[in-house]
Amino acid sequence: MSLHINARTNSIVDLIGNTPLLRLRTVEQRAFGLTPNRLGGEDAPVEIWAKCEFQNPGGSVKDRAAKQIVMDALESGALTKDKILIDSTSGNTGVAYSMIGAALGLRVALVMPANVSMARKNITQAYGTEIIYSSELEGSDGAIRLVRKLVAEQPDKYFFPDQYGNAANPRAHYLGTGSEIIEALGDRVTHFTTGIGTTGTVIGTGRRLKEFNSNIEIIAIEPDDSLHGLEGLKHLPSSIVPAIWRPDGVIDRMLPMPTDEAWDAAERLVKEEGIFVGHSAGANVAGACQVAKEAGPGAVVVTVLPDRGDRYFQPMKWERHYAW
Numbered sequence: 001m002s003l004h005i006n007a008r009t010n011s012i013v014d015l016i017g018n019t020p021l022l023r024l025r026t027v028e029q030r031a032f033g034l035t036p037n038r039l040g041g042e043d044a045p046v047e048i049w050a051k052c053e054f055q056n057p058g059g060s061v062k063d064r065a066a067k068q069i070v071m072d073a074l075e076s077g078a079l080t081k082d083k084i085l086i087d088s089t090s091g092n093t094g095v096a097y098s099m100i101g102a103a104l105g106l107r108v109a110l111v112m113p114a115n116v117s118m119a120r121k122n123i124t125q126a127y128g129t130e131i132i133y134s135s136e137l138e139g140s141d142g143a144i145r146l147v148r149k150l151v152a153e154q155p156d157k158y159f160f161p162d163q164y165g166n167a168a169n170p171r172a173h174y175l176g177t178g179s180e181i182i183e184a185l186g187d188r189v190t191h192f193t194t195g196i197g198t199t200g201t202v203i204g205t206g207r208r209l210k211e212f213n214s215n216i217e218i219i220a221i222e223p224d225d226s227l228h229g230l231e232g233l234k235h236l237p238s239s240i241v242p243a244i245w246r247p248d249g250v251i252d253r254m255l256p257m258p259t260d261e262a263w264d265a266a267e268r269l270v271k272e273e274g275i276f277v278g279h280s281a282g283a284n285v286a287g288a289c290q291v292a293k294e295a296g297p298g299a300v301v302v303t304v305l306p307d308r309g310d311r312y313f314q315p316m317k318w319e320r321h322y323a324w
């Protein structure tokens with residue numbers, strides 16, 4: 001179940017989804033070489049809309065996937081109150097599992113490298129999540145190996161959701177994000193573009209939009225290099241390809257995104273629109289701008305703002321800037 005504004009509920013889990021769509025006027029103006037001006041100025045001949053996923057109660061787009069994964073697992077019996085939901089994420093998915101676990105009375109454990117930022121540990125622990133540390137020398141791969149070992153040793157104790165291979169992840173976006181975009185903009189949408197991490201957002205939303213109108217173009221944004229500073233995003237050629245990545249019939253093309261361009265877009269968003277979001281949101285908006293420019297007048301481009309910027313006061317990998 002998800003709710004509309006002004007609805008009442010008794011679980012925070014019901015507040016996941018139904019995020020607002022926000023029009024990015026200065027980004028539209030910039031795409032067409034007009035002077036960015038919130039209070040007037042010339043309108044660009046395109047529309048760029050962003051789904052405000054940072055408004056989910058756990059602070060990110062990953063609330064949607066985590067909720068669907070947990071709900072499906074409870075329904076199938078793969079997850080019960082006697083089991084511990086365990087995963088190896090220190091990022092937004094970890095926060096989402098922690099929030100949903102606390103709200104539904106389910107135990108959650110997260111495996112993370114010992115050197116992960118204090119903020120990540122503090123946020124997930126605040127919800128009552130148990131943290132199991134893996135070697136800081138082995139990074140996120142070490143955390144993945146440890147979680148697999150723990151689950152293999154005691155399969156009855158744990159539920160391992162595997163967001164990279166779990167069909168509930170794209171389904172959350174098929175049922176939610178995609179349907180909500182259709183409800184808000186309907187036939188007017190011409191393009192949808194967003195960055196790929198697990199790929200759940202682009203595959204699920206893209207599939208729903210293609211079913212609605214096969215002319216809507218779906219563009220997947222990926223970092224242009226294996227060494228990048230776009231937290232949450234994956235460079236597929238140098239990564240383990242997620243099992244849910246099924247691009248046939250959904251993805252029309254890939255758009256490579258340099259880290260600097262994405263960071264610059266994120267900085268402009270906070271200064272020119274008052275929207276303080278993370279760097280994957282910067283990547284998405286820079287990508288949407290490029291797509292709108294290439295498509296030309298009449299384009300209605302939709303993208304996603306996955307999380308807020310204050311989650312990155314302690315940058316994890318890319319340290320071009322320490323403060324905003």
Ligand SMILES: Cc1ncc(COP(=O)(O)O)c(C=O)c1O
Pocket residue numbers: 060061062091092093195196197198199200201202231232233278280281306307
């Ligand atoms: C900040 C951020 N942006 C984008 C993504 C990518 O979303 P998806 O995993 O649905 O591809 C993630 C996923 O973890 C994320 O945390």
